[in-house]
Amino acid sequence: MKNCLSLLYFLFSINAFAQTAATHISKGNDFYLRLQFDLAEDQYRKALELNPHNTEAQYNLGNALMQQKKYKAAIEAYDAIATNDKSIKAAAHYNAGVSYSKQQDLPSSIDEYKAALRINPADKEARENLQKALQEQKQQQQQNQKNNKGGGGGMSQNDADKKLRDLEQKEKDLQHKMQKGQGGQAPSGSKDW
Template sequence: MKFLNIKIVAFLFLIPFYVIAQNENDDIRAGNRLYNNKKFTEAEIEYRKALQKNNQSFEANYNLGNSLFRQEKYKEAFEQYKSAVPMTENKKRLATGFHNIGNSFMAGGQLQDAIEAYKMALRNNPADNDTRYNLAYAQSLLKNQQNQDNQDNKDNKNNDQNQKQNEPEEQPENNQQEQQQQQPQMSKENAQQILNALEQDERDTQEKAKKTQTRGSRRVDKDW
């Protein structure tokens, strides 16, 4: 993920004059050398060795988080960064801790949480341009995501309205088809019988008319 600017801590301190601290710092330095050579799994081992000797070491917790992040173990990396932050009051260390907490959230798609973490980093180190860039990037992604969600919701609402509007138009058509199917079909024989009956009625009417005309003529032609 090129947009994420991982910050590694390679703090150089006056080495305490007792054996345990000496061994702890040796492990951290060994881990840093491996990390810089992109041997992240081996670096993780060295940082864990340092934590076994001093689990309150900010450097060991923080750099272990970096090695886990590079292995794409984002949840584990987040836990290490979260453990490291309370172990220091140094502003720049706090800034780097929150910066990489933000990176862990970004990798997990938790944009709002990432934004808050980057803001915390900038409160502790306002001059950090890497954090400022990541913050702007996360805000841009979140805005695009919200716009897309709003558009999807609008499209779904329009689709629902269109579906409801179409239903009344379709239903009468279906009912009409059902009614047509339910109506009995007339056979050719029945149709012919009705036609014959109508023709017979017409013949009867014409016959009656002829008889009426004949009777009328007779009355006209009657001798006086």
């Protein structure tokens, strides 16, 4: 009888444990739908404390973090997803790609979109975002090449400003010397520099 009660208590504990994680996920989803992403994040974290391998809680945590513009943490959450469920894995790669795009990390974004498409080649949004990221990367490369060719041999804006100030100072010094050489007065009828 004692063994039976112990087994019953053990089974009840496991059921309560699983139910509590599911309860936190459900509460998190409610907060998420109400656009209370910080509260949703807290609930998903609580679910993960109880069940660290809960794929749904991990994925939802990434989404809540992304909505709060915590892109780096969102990417970490997506990367931590360990599942054989291809749709979740593809969605995690896609969302990581979006997070990288928001951080202007185009190479990483492109890699994530490609990973999503390897898992789910029919993902139209991943394909479109990949094309946009590739196009933006190409434009950046062209702009960089253009700046390097037309920037006075790679002169930075600060260097150009400094050279201009130096030239202006030399011109003032030259004018001052010329005026001193003529008795401190500019000749009548001459124009100022």
